Structures are given as C-alpha cells and as structure tokens.
Amino acid sequence: MAERSFAREVQDLRLGEGDTFRGEGILAVTKALLQSGVSYVGGYQGSPISHLMDVLDDAKDVLDELGVHFESSASEAAAAAMLSASVLYPIRGAVTWKSTAGTNVASDALANLASGGVIGGAVIIIGEDYGEGSSIMQERTHAFAMKSQMWLLDPRPNLTSIVDTVESAFELSEASNTPVMLEMRVRTCHVHGQFIAKDNRKPTYTLREAVENPRRDLSRIVLPPSVYLHESEKLEQRWPAAIAYIRDRKLNEFFGPEQGDVGIILQGGLYNTVLRALQYLGLADIYGESRVPLYCLNVTYPLLDDEVAAFCIGKRAVLVVEEGQPEYIEQALNTILRRRDIATKIGGKGLLPMGGEYTAQVVTTGIEAFLEAHSPALLGNHLPVPTAAAVLAHPQVAALRDEVPQRPAGFCIGCPERPIFAAMKLVEQELGLHHISADIGCHLFSILPPFNIGATTMGYGLGPASASAFNVKADKRPISIMGDGGFWHNGLATSVGNAVFNKQDGVILVVDNFYSAATGGQDILSSRAWNMGRKTNNSIVNAVKGIGVNWVRQIDRTYDVGKMRDTLREALTTTDSGPKVIVASSECMLNKQRREKPLFAKAVKSGQRMVKQRFGVDEDICTGDHACIRLSGCPSLSLKQTSDPLKDDPVAAIDNNCVGCGNCGDVADAAVLCPSFYRADIIHNPSRWDLLLNRLRKSVIGYLQRRRDRRTLAFA
C-alpha cells in the first residue's frame, strides 16, 4: 500500500476512445500501456516512476478485466528478467524503474535479453533521474542502449507525444526484435497535461496460452555458438529493421522552415525548452512555430544516418542540444558527417555546458552564442532575453546569499529512524567514531546534520557488502546500515550472505520501517500489513538466521533509545564472532499516520474515549543550548524566542505537528540532557471515572499550589 491512494487515478485508466485524460505524465504512460495491449507489467518503484507502479497496484480490477498481469518486482533485475516472456511468445510486456540506478541493477538481464532478441514488444519505461531534484549519480541511460543495442526513445514532453511513443515503442520492438527503452525525464514524469484517450486493448495472445503451449528455441539462448549469431543478427537484421521502421513511421520530427543556414538537432525531451529559448530570441512562438529548422530526435538511439545527413547538407552549421555527458549524439554526428565528407560545422558541448540539467536559461545562452557565431542575421534584433542578473547583483540580494540556509531532505516528523541514529550518536560518544557504510533509502539522511553519520553508499542493499574489506583484526568493528527495502532487493544474499560466508566480524544494522519508504511507502516482503495481492509478513530475522547469522537482535520499538544504544554497544563489544545483525523495527510514521489519523478522528467523533500523546518543552526550564536538536533534527522540534529578556538565545519548542513518537523524551533520558521535555496525554471524551479522578487530583494539587502561592512573594 503506497503512502497515498490512487483510487481517482485508477478511474482514469478506464477512459475510452475520445475521452480527455488529464493528469500526470507517468500516469499517461500507464494508460498508454493498456491502450497498447500490454500483457504484463513489472518494475521497481523509485522517483520519478513510482506512481506508475502505485496506480497499477491499486488497479487490480482494471487489470483483471484486461487480463494484464502486474508484479511489484523484487528488484530491477527481476523486472528486466520478466521481459524474457517476450523472447519466445508474441506477448507485449513493459517494465519500469528509476535510471541509471535501476538500469545498473538490471544490466545483467537486459544484456541477455538484448542478445537473444524478442518477438513480443518489450518496453522499458526509464525514469531518467538527472538534474534538479535527482537523488542519484548523474549518468546517462544512453550508454546502456549503446552497449547492449537497445533502442532509446526520448519523446517530446507532452502527453500526446508520450502516449503515441509508447505505442510506437512496442511496434518498433516487434519490428526489430529488440527491447526498447522509453526515457522520461523527472519533470516530464510529473508534468500535468492532457491527451485524447483510446480504448484499452486486451492482449491478443495471452500469458496463459503461452504457458500452456511452451516453446523452445535453442538459437535464442545466450550461449555459444548462438551468441555469435545474435551479434550478427543485431548488426545485419535488427539494426536495419529499426532504421526502416523509424524512418517510415517518421518517429523523428522536423519543425520550422525546410531550408536554412543553420539548424538545431535536439533530443525530443528537450523540445519545449529549446522552443522556449528560441522564443526568447524572437525566433519561435508558444504555438510551435519556429524560424530555425529543428530536427527533433524522438529516437536518440539509433541515429538515422541518412536523415541526419540530409538535415545537415546545405547548412553552414548545426547545433546539437544534448543533455548529459559524454556527448554520444554529437560524437556520432561527427562520425556521420566525416564519413560522408559533409562540411557542416557542428556546435554542441562548448556552446552548451558539458554536464548538468539543460534549463531554459542554459539553452537560451547556448543557442544565442551559436547563432551569433553562425547566423547573426537570423538573430537580428529581438527583445532582451529575460534575466535576473541585475537583481542578483544588487547588494541587498547578494547579502541574502549567506543568510538562506540549505534545506536538504530529512527524516519526517516522528520518523522511527531518528532514534536509531540518536542512539548511534550516543554510542559514538562512548566508544569513539566508527567506519560506517551507509546504503540507499530514507536512512541515508543520517549523513546530513544533525547526525552526520555514514561514510559511503555503494548501492541498494550493498551497505554491509561495502564494509567487506574491513574484515581484519582491529579494535573497532565496522558498522553497516541497510534498510528493509535494500535488504530484500539485494542485501540478503549480497550483503548478509556474503558476511556470513566470509566470517565478517562487523555490525549490520537493518532499518525495518515496514515499507519501501523512500520511494513512496510500497509494500515489500517484510511489510506488516495484510496485502490482498502479495504475501507479506516474512520475517527479516528468520531470513537472516536462515542464511546463517548466529548473533541476531530484534528491536521492536526503535523509539526506545536506551535499548537501541545498549544493543549497539553490545554488538560492537561482544566477543562473539561472525556478523552481528540488529533488526530495528518500527513503522514509517508517514504511513502510520495515514492509517491511524482518520481512525482516531472517527473514534473521537463517535464519542469514544481516546488518548492523544504529544510532546512539549517547558520554556522556562529550557536554557536554549539545543543539545536535544543535535540528537533529533525533527521538523516539529524547533526554536522560539521567549519574552524573557534574561534569555539571549531562543529556546526549544515543539509545534502542533508533533505526533508524539516519544523520541524527544527518550533522547532526553538516554543522553541525560535536561528535564524540559514533557509528554502530554490528552484525553478526548473522558469517561466519568476520568472526570471524577481529575476532580480529585485537581482539588489536592490546586490546594497545594495555592498554599505555596500564599507563602511566597512574587511580582504579579
């Protein structure tokens, strides 16, 4: 169950011929898959494609009607391997993941798939997590397309183009017996737009038919001598077939005048940005009219040599607008023109930056420089390009630069991972700094203030594996961290199994929050919720024991900072050999609140006695040293200026968003901080007994308070 409901979006999947779909780019893709007669869909969640998975996970009815099989794959490798159903059967399948992180994991299966080829359309929806908002290494999926010879589509970022491209992708895959990758940038995945829907299509050949009528073809198996056959097929059959299909179906597009001194070759995904840049230079408008010839590569791999050459011939120069590095398209373009001895000059990297997201600003600057060099007359006179340079240079704005703080992502209010790292901090104070290998997931926020814990991150489920080299005699043990998501993705075998087999002596901390939380709270094997379509509730502890770990500790409430600290200390100091595994379990607070908040409100409304817990800080006891914040960083625990003139510094304060997780109190206790924190138990709909007891307590306490007030002098 994801952290939000997709019930409304599921309805959009039922839209029929002529209906207008309004929504997010990635959901348009989801609908397009159903319109294309897809038989099976798999994938691994992650920004920016999580919503594709989430909506299908909620869409069981729609999928059942169409006979579409959907799986939440255990990893991108599992998803890619799933595409092998299209190797021998005329079945369309699609998988999705975040790239390049996911493509790295999937590479093994993809290379095998691409070698033997497919007969059913096999499409990989790639969420290209590059540029602003990215959470991974900055690389290009383009390299994977080239190395395994898969086609790479990069449609213009409007819903109609995207949806059309999904259908073309299946056809191209089938026409060329090659898996096809469809790349969607982050902003495109999240773009809100519209397209005219078509009816969904049931697959013509079903999975059931396939599994009941098995086929076998030795020549499709990746083993010599077939592998040599595959390579020549790739070069002699599949490549030409793809070129023919792309050319005949005009998958690449031309805009603007047919003739011109100069032209621009661009990736389809950058079309809107290039058009906006031209608009700023007085050479285009918002309805798509351009004064510069544009060659829009909706297919960025392979390039169509003839098309490229034809576009360049007769032009003094062309500019390649290609995001990311290395500049594969520009290099290929140079090769094409050089082989044909075409003298057209090529501008690209150099005029445009080598790396980084191609924003409107960057592209405008690049195109302007290109036109100034090669066609100044075309540039002519135009209104000044919008700029904030003058504002940014103003001293009053420049002064702001030192003032605005960084605000990276962090643990949410009440996050169960916060107390784990608070405990690690306390152990660090006792036993000194340790080498800590981090992993992928929300827990990686530990590397940021206030915790500043974690030295490296090597991949999903690879935290403990990345501490392997430190398996030597030493006075300190390495610590490695891995989430439950990473554990099931890859970590059980690659990290824990590896540690057992190699008799590693380190400490492995598995952060178990019941979901793949960072990607949107999807269920995984060890999720505690009952899930109709999946088997959940598989214990991490049992898995770890089963693989051969002897020293295992389960912590059922991570908020118990003292216990967390003691367990960590024990793991670091015990004389037992072999990996020490601590499984720290508490539910992701975002998901827990989503589940419990409405229930609580409903119970209160119906008159039930309910107790809500929250935390607070006594402002006259807090001295403003902020030690508690250095062990928390909770968004709800902040500062406020008191009216007390004796206090120079702001005191800690807890706002109304507190969910009463208990971390503040436990940390104050375990770290022996201060007595400022209090927990408030607020009783809604108190019972008669509550009220009676309260009256009694109040009368005694009130008497004592009045007695003291009488005996002491005070300024009113």
Next chain:
Amino acid sequence: MSVAIGDITASRRELSTDRPLSLAILAMGGQGGAVLADWIVALAEANGYFAQATSVPGVAQRTGATIYYVEMVPARDGVHPVLSLMPMPGDVDIVLAAEFMEAGRAILRGLVTPDRTTFIASTHRALAVVEKEKPGDGRANSGAVIDASDVSAKRIVAFDMEEIAQRCGTMISASMFGALAGADVLPFSQQAFEAVIGSGGRGAQQSLNAFRIALDTTRNDVATAVETTAAAPAILPANTGYPQLDSILQRLRDEFPEAAQAMLFAGSRRLLAYQDHRYVHDYLDRVGFFAAINRQRPGDTPELTIAAAKHIANAMAFDDVINVASLKTTSARFDRTRREQSVADDQLIYTTEFMHPRGEEMTGTLPRALGAVIERRPRLMQALDRLVNRGRRIQTGSITGFLLLYLLAGLRRFRRGTLRYARETAHLERWLAFARHCVAIDYAFAVEVLNCRRLVKGYSDTHARGQSKFDRVIAAAGLIVGRPGSVLWLQNLKTAALADEKGDALEGALRTLASAYDGVSGKR
C-alpha cells in the same frame, strides 16, 4: 491560422506574441505544494485556460526544499501550446513561497524580478536543521529577505499564512491560495477559486475558511510585519503594597540607571521566584558595583549595568533539582501546557516529566559538608550514582507525582546550605571579581566579560561543556585584557564557543588568538 503540433510545416506565419502566465511555488516537502499546484491547474482549466504544471519533488518530499511550476494560456481550439517545464529567471509572473527562507531562495534563484513578479510569501519560519542545531542563536535573519524582496519584487504580499492555516485547522496551501486570489493577479473570480476548493470533501470547509481570511488579509493589505527582535522587557510596576517587594522596587528606582531598570526588574522577579526577597537584595548588591561605574559615565547607555543585571541573574538562578521541581509544579505552568497543547474544555491533559537525575544532582542538593564528603569517596559516589542514575518519568498530574516534586521544590529554604549553592556562588564571585578588575582597565571589555556568561547553559554534560567553554574564554580574557583589539577578540571567542557543541570552533579561535598576540607582543 494555427499550426497543430507535429505538423511538419514550412509555412511562414507571423510569430504569435502570446506569452503564458507563469507561476512558481516554493515549498518544503509535506507543506502541500503539490495540492496548491493542482488547485491552480484546476482553476485555470475550469476557466478556459490551457495549463501545465510540473515539479521535481523526488526525495525532497521528505521535508526538503522543492519547487512547483505552472504555466497557463487561454485555450484555443485544436492548438496545444508548447509550454516550459521550468521557470526562467527573470520571467516569472507570480512566485508563491510557503516559508520565508524559501522566499529568500526564490529571490536567489532569480525568480523574483521587479519588472514582472508578484511575490506572495508567508512570513513564518520553519527552521532548517543547520539553524537550530547551533548552541547559540543560529537562526537566519528574516530581515535580509525583506531587504532583498524590497528591491526584487514588483509587488509583495507577505504575511503569516501558516498561522491562518493552523487557526483554521488546514494546510498552508489553502491560505496561500487565498492570498493568490486576493492579489488579483490571475484573471479568475473569487467564486472560481472557491469552486476549486469545493465544499463537500474532507476538510473543505476549513480550507475555505483559511482561503477567505487570507484573501481578506491580502485585499485589505493588513499584512503583518515580520518580527525580528525580541519583545521589549516589561516596565517597572507601581508599588505592590507588600513592603518587601516595594523595597526592591524602591532600590531599582533609586540606585540604578533608568535604562537598566527593566532588565533588573526581570532579574529580580526571576530570583524572587527562585529563592526569596533577600536573595534579590544580594543580587542588587552585586549589580550595584557596575551601576556605580555607569553613574560615573552619564550620557552613556548603561551597557555594563544591563549586562550585569542579565547575567548575574542567570548565574544566581542556576538550574538545580529544586528549581526544576518548582517550575514543573506551578499553576502557571499547568495553564501553559493546556494552552500549548490546545486542550479543549471538555478534554483532560496529564503531563509526564522526563527526569534523569545523576549522583551529582543528589550530592549537590545535600548540605555542603555532607555532599562534599560523599563526593570525595569515589566508591560511595559510584554507589549513589547507581542508585539514582536512571530515567524517571513523573506524572505531575497525579497526586503522588505532584507531591514528590512539590516536596522537592520545598527544599528551597535549605538551598543556601547546599553544596551546589556553594560551588555556584564561588564560581560566580570569581567571575565577578575578574569583571571588576577589567572595568578599571577597559570598560567595553568588561561588558563583554559579563556577556560571556551566555555560554553557560543546559544541564548535566551540556552544562559541564558550557561551563568549561566559559572558563576557557575567561582564562583567555585574562591574558588579553588591556591589549589593543581585545574587545573584538573576546566577542569572536564567544561567537566561536556558540558555533558548535564540542568546542572545535572555540579551540581554533583560541589558537588564532594565541598566534595573533604572539605576533604583536612577541611573548605572552
């Protein structure tokens, strides 16, 4: 003539000069920035516009800063305009910032420019971790955002939209939507805005309320100023009718410069609640020395007296078990917790205190000689620590819990005899003696010596760390008093000491200081 998308055309129609209305939203994960963007898109689409919105939330959904971007143009049949997926600096019509430093970030990204941008910002602050983790005051200066928006925005709508949202029980997206409607920058009516919020859904009424309040606030231009300074101290009250209190007020008026009286009154009030009226007279005696110096410098602001009044009060009201127990049990505190937790009349509240006394707190509360005897015997001390050193959760609202703290608070009358009192007083006197010594050499330096007391705060380990920083700074002060530039150096040391917990910055500053003064004098 229109050209449909995908049409391969060589026609040379005139370029249209239409430009989309552009709008950027800067928010933090969890604030409902996506909801606001969705509302704006729905509003545009329902009123004859073609709208496109996009964002790059990613992991920023987990409390990080993120940005949403919307463009809209009047819809034309059969034509899909080509809209941008990201804001262009210098080309944004409306910027909405859901927090004041995010407003600052919008300016720094070049999204706010004087020729076009209506800048709608909530003035409330959600502090970033780097701001709140500093032992001192690490908060960014909201004034800098005001200064910058004054020169960057075409028009500013700034008030606390978070407060309105909270008051109405909804998210800030609702009040920001109201501010957007009130600013009259979108070509849609108030009814059109309200229709988007709807009426039937869960929380719709609350959202509508917040929307309307924010709209009125914007229309009537009653935007509130940002508070950047602390509230001024209370003015001296008239006589109270209690002779002991009046004698204190009398002394304040007679013996101290008027500009320092408010601070002295705050100190007196604190110490009266902390101990008794005799303790207040001790306090006034201590501050009196510094007030006398100020009397010799008429015309000056009595900085020395004010610093002494503030920091001697803080030093004398050191945080011991008795004080904590007393503060936890006052009726004012019971009222405050009720207010802070917004407890309704038909609800009950009980508080649980998180206490963790150590052996030191016990011996500190014992009579001086007895406490010292125990502390001199490590084995006995260890045994005591083992006995008491653990977390204790005390229910102040229950009779037994309250009684325990009440009795502890009652130990106040023995405080002057405790070990902790003796220690704190000795420490205080050493510091004051040094400050008096400094006054004779360098007045401004003496003020800073008094202000160094700000370093001592917190409880247990934190307190020990603070005190050790304080002691190191004061020791360094002893070496540089009277030298050129010493005031600035002492201020630097204090700032460094408040910059981090462990004192790394202070250590560095002390090293720099040593080399600087070696360079000047050749020896120390």
